[in-house]
Amino acid sequence: MAVNRIVVGAGYGFKDWLLQRVTAVVMAVYFLLIVTILVVVRPADFESWRGIFASRPVAVATFVFALSLFYHAWVGIRDLYMDYVKNPSLRLVLHVLTVTVLTGYAVWTALILWRL
Numbered sequence: 001m002a003v004n005r006i007v008v009g010a011g012y013g014f015k016d017w018l019l020q021r022v023t024a025v026v027m028a029v030y031f032l033l034i035v036t037i038l039v040v041v042r043p044a045d046f047e048s049w050r051g052i053f054a055s056r057p058v059a060v061a062t063f064v065f066a067l068s069l070f071y072h073a074w075v076g077i078r079d080l081y082m083d084y085v086k087n088p089s090l091r092l093v094l095h096v097l098t099v100t101v102l103t104g105y106a107v108w109t110a111l112i113l114w115r116l
Helices: 014-041 046-052 056-084 088-115
Strands: none
Touching: 014 046, 014 056, 046 056, 056 088
Protein backbone atom coordinates (compact mmCIF):
# COMPACT_ATOMS: atom_id res chain seq x y z
CA MET A 1 0.00 0.00 0.00
CA ALA A 2 1.50 3.33 -1.06
CA VAL A 3 1.33 6.42 1.13
CA ASN A 4 0.55 9.70 -0.59
CA ARG A 5 2.60 12.48 0.94
CA ILE A 6 2.30 16.14 0.15
CA VAL A 7 5.76 17.53 -0.39
CA VAL A 8 5.83 21.21 0.48
CA GLY A 9 9.38 22.00 -0.59
CA ALA A 10 12.62 22.67 1.18
CA GLY A 11 11.65 26.21 2.21
CA TYR A 12 8.70 25.24 4.41
CA GLY A 13 9.02 27.15 7.67
CA PHE A 14 12.24 28.85 6.61
CA LYS A 15 10.67 32.33 6.50
CA ASP A 16 9.46 32.10 10.10
CA TRP A 17 12.75 30.59 11.25
CA LEU A 18 14.66 33.42 9.57
CA LEU A 19 12.36 36.13 10.93
CA GLN A 20 12.76 34.71 14.45
CA ARG A 21 16.53 35.11 14.09
CA VAL A 22 16.31 38.57 12.52
CA THR A 23 13.99 39.85 15.25
CA ALA A 24 16.32 38.40 17.89
CA VAL A 25 19.27 40.25 16.34
CA VAL A 26 17.26 43.49 16.19
CA MET A 27 16.39 43.13 19.88
CA ALA A 28 20.02 42.37 20.82
CA VAL A 29 21.30 45.41 18.91
CA TYR A 30 18.66 47.61 20.56
CA PHE A 31 19.67 46.28 23.98
CA LEU A 32 23.31 47.21 23.33
CA LEU A 33 22.25 50.65 22.06
CA ILE A 34 20.12 51.38 25.12
CA VAL A 35 22.79 50.14 27.54
CA THR A 36 25.35 52.37 25.82
CA ILE A 37 23.02 55.39 25.98
CA LEU A 38 22.24 54.76 29.65
CA VAL A 39 25.93 54.42 30.54
CA VAL A 40 26.77 57.66 28.74
CA VAL A 41 23.76 59.76 29.80
CA ARG A 42 23.14 58.26 33.26
CA PRO A 43 19.58 59.51 33.67
CA ALA A 44 18.78 60.35 37.28
CA ASP A 45 15.21 61.61 37.06
CA PHE A 46 12.06 61.33 34.97
CA GLU A 47 12.95 64.30 32.77
CA SER A 48 16.30 62.73 31.85
CA TRP A 49 14.57 59.48 30.87
CA ARG A 50 11.95 61.42 28.95
CA GLY A 51 14.69 63.34 27.13
CA ILE A 52 16.33 60.12 25.99
CA PHE A 53 13.14 58.71 24.51
CA ALA A 54 12.00 62.07 23.08
CA SER A 55 14.89 61.84 20.64
CA ARG A 56 13.49 60.78 17.25
CA PRO A 57 16.19 58.14 16.53
CA VAL A 58 15.75 56.53 19.97
CA ALA A 59 11.95 56.59 19.63
CA VAL A 60 12.15 54.97 16.18
CA ALA A 61 14.66 52.37 17.42
CA THR A 62 12.40 51.65 20.40
CA PHE A 63 9.39 51.21 18.13
CA VAL A 64 11.34 48.88 15.81
CA PHE A 65 12.41 46.93 18.90
CA ALA A 66 8.79 46.69 20.08
CA LEU A 67 7.56 45.51 16.67
CA SER A 68 10.36 42.94 16.58
CA LEU A 69 9.42 41.77 20.06
CA PHE A 70 5.75 41.46 19.17
CA TYR A 71 6.45 39.56 15.95
CA HIS A 72 8.96 37.31 17.73
CA ALA A 73 6.32 36.58 20.38
CA TRP A 74 3.66 35.94 17.72
CA VAL A 75 5.73 33.31 15.91
CA GLY A 76 6.61 31.54 19.15
CA ILE A 77 3.09 31.55 20.58
CA ARG A 78 1.55 30.58 17.23
CA ASP A 79 3.85 27.58 17.03
CA LEU A 80 2.93 26.58 20.58
CA TYR A 81 -0.76 26.78 19.72
CA MET A 82 -0.24 24.75 16.55
CA ASP A 83 1.70 22.06 18.41
CA TYR A 84 -0.35 21.75 21.59
CA VAL A 85 -3.90 23.01 20.97
CA LYS A 86 -5.59 20.23 19.03
CA ASN A 87 -9.08 21.73 18.76
CA PRO A 88 -9.07 23.90 15.58
CA SER A 89 -11.81 26.23 16.85
CA LEU A 90 -10.02 26.89 20.13
CA ARG A 91 -6.74 27.38 18.25
CA LEU A 92 -8.40 29.95 15.97
CA VAL A 93 -9.83 31.83 18.95
CA LEU A 94 -6.41 31.86 20.63
CA HIS A 95 -4.75 33.08 17.41
CA VAL A 96 -7.27 35.91 17.05
CA LEU A 97 -6.92 36.91 20.72
CA THR A 98 -3.14 36.86 20.53
CA VAL A 99 -3.02 38.94 17.33
CA THR A 100 -5.51 41.39 18.83
CA VAL A 101 -3.48 41.80 22.03
CA LEU A 102 -0.16 42.16 20.19
CA THR A 103 -1.66 44.70 17.77
CA GLY A 104 -3.05 46.62 20.73
CA TYR A 105 0.39 46.61 22.33
CA ALA A 106 1.93 47.97 19.12
CA VAL A 107 -0.60 50.82 18.98
CA TRP A 108 -0.10 51.53 22.68
CA THR A 109 3.69 51.61 22.19
CA ALA A 110 3.31 54.11 19.33
CA LEU A 111 1.04 56.31 21.45
CA ILE A 112 3.49 56.28 24.34
CA LEU A 113 6.54 57.00 22.20
CA TRP A 114 5.06 59.83 20.17
CA ARG A 115 3.09 61.43 22.99
CA LEU A 116 6.36 62.44 24.63
